[in-house]
Amino acid sequence: xxxxxxxxxxxxxxxxxxxxxxxxxxxxxxxxxxxxxxxxxxxxxxxxxxxxxxxxxxxxxxxxxxxxxxxxxxxxxxxxxxxxxxxxxxxxxxxxxxxxxxxxxxxxxxxxxxxxxxxxxxxxxxxxxxxxxxxxxxxxxxxxxxxxxxxxxxxxxxxxxxxxxxxxxxxxxxxxxxxxxxxxxxxxxxxxxxxxxxxxxxxxxxxxxxxxxxxxxxxxxxxxxxxxxxxxxxxxxxxxxxxxxxxxxxxxxxxxxxxxxxxxxxxxxxxxxxxxxxxxxxxxxxxxxxxxxxxxxxxxxxxxxxxxxxxxxxxxxxxxxxxxxxxxxxxxxxxxxxxxxxxxxxxxxxxxxxxxxxxxxxxxxxxxxxxxxxxxxxxxxxxxxxxxxxxxxxx
Numbered sequence: 001x002x003x004x005x006x007x008x009x010x011x012x013x014x015x016x017x018x019x020x021x022x023x024x025x026x027x028x029x030x031x032x033x034x035x036x037x038x039x040x041x042x043x044x045x046x047x048x049x050x051x052x053x054x055x056x057x058x059x060x061x062x063x064x065x066x067x068x069x070x071x072x073x074x075x076x077x078x079x080x081x082x083x084x085x086x087x088x089x090x091x092x093x094x095x096x097x098x099x100x101x102x103x104x105x106x107x108x109x110x111x112x113x114x115x116x117x118x119x120x121x122x123x124x125x126x127x128x129x130x131x132x133x134x135x136x137x138x139x140x141x142x143x144x145x146x147x148x149x150x151x152x153x154x155x156x157x158x159x160x161x162x163x164x165x166x167x168x169x170x171x172x173x174x175x176x177x178x179x180x181x182x183x184x185x186x187x188x189x190x191x192x193x194x195x196x197x198x199x200x201x202x203x204x205x206x207x208x209x210x211x212x213x214x215x216x217x218x219x220x221x222x223x224x225x226x227x228x229x230x231x232x233x234x235x236x237x238x239x240x241x242x243x244x245x246x247x248x249x250x251x252x253x254x255x256x257x258x259x260x261x262x263x264x265x266x267x268x269x270x271x272x273x274x275x276x277x278x279x280x281x282x283x284x285x286x287x288x289x290x291x292x293x294x295x296x297x298x299x300x301x302x303x304x305x306x307x308x309x310x311x312x313x314x315x316x317x318x319x320x321x322x323x324x325x326x327x328x329x330x331x332x333x334x335x336x337x338x339x340x341x342x343x344x345x346x347x348x349x350x351x352x353x354x355x356x357x358x359x360x361x362x363x364x365x366x367x368x369x370x371x372x373x374x375x376x377x378x379x380x381x382x383x384x385x386x387x388x389x390x391x392x393x394x395x
């Protein structure tokens with residue numbers, strides 16, 4: 001069927017019928033192949049697409065991504081820097097909680113999703129859009145994390161999840177079909193060879209999964225890690241840091257060796273990322289239980305988060321009442337489970353964060369630690385709120 005006068009070709013479906021206008025949809029856009037194809041596909045279905053790209057600390061050419069989305073037909077593009085709020089409103093509560101899922105995973109992706117989805121809903125409300133869309137697959141946790149946040153913040157919102165729609169996933173059963181579609185529709189395709197695994201990065205961590213990593217016997221191949229150096233070839237001299245906490249939140253870091261000081265939340269966190277990355281701190285390779293009912297293998301790098309986990313654990317044990325801490329440990333387990341499963345914006349999640357924050361009122365002081373060859377070693381601690389009595393304990 002020919003296009004009508006003034007009607008873009010992208011609004012004609014393959015089967016030859018005209019797509020009915022469906023209003024505006026806000027797409028969580030990354031600039032990659034999948035969400036670029038989804039953008040064009042949504043237009044084919046009759047949507048006006050507004051792209052939302054959150055800068056949450058990933059390495060990305062945001063201006064290039066903005067231009068790409070506009071070139072593909074996005075009506076408008078929002079690029080929002082959410083790094084500071086990610087640290088202060090999502091990472092800091094996790095630090096206070098000593099949040100760790102199944103004893104090892106520090107929840108880097110799980111914490112980022114509600115932050116991104118909150119921005120997505122904000123744009124939908126600003127644009128008067130009734131739909132939001134994402135590129136998460138039908139087998140992972142992220143679909144749940146995105147959608148629960150969207151529904152919690154805007155119960156009337158409608159979510160378009162292409163990878164769960166038969167008309168989409170049957171049309172694109174593999175990467176080859178996506179590549180063919182991209183070439184047909186003028187979507188730039190990657191010119192560099194794709195890594196045989198998928199990656200997702202934010203300020204807190206980077207994850208690697210799928211592809212050759214799906215065989216749990218396969219070790220991480222050379223060149224996989226991007227945020228941390230190989231501990232075996234890392235510097236032969238440790239960095240000694242002093243991290244100061246107030247109410248369970250880091251407020252100052254000092255490098256004892258060179259005198260470097262960082263105080264603002266974002267700068268402090270980025271500095272700890274640099275130090276931990278230099279010494280190969282924060283790598284884990286695990287099999288975890290996904291919320292959707294399967295085990296998955298993931299490799300993670302969480303440099304600054306690993307330092308802060310050990311430092312906070314130490315200052316909390318030094319300053320918190322024994323019985324309160326027993327209860328708080330149970331709350332931390334529940335907090336971690338809720339975050340992993342996507343329930344950040346839930347009544348029980350809000351209640352838990354309030355309880356944990358209350359437990360942190362006296363968690364203040366300074367922890368001295370060494371970062372060296374993949375390890376974080378506590379060297380000492382001091383606090384005006386200490387419950388340690390040296391005279392009483394002395395033998």
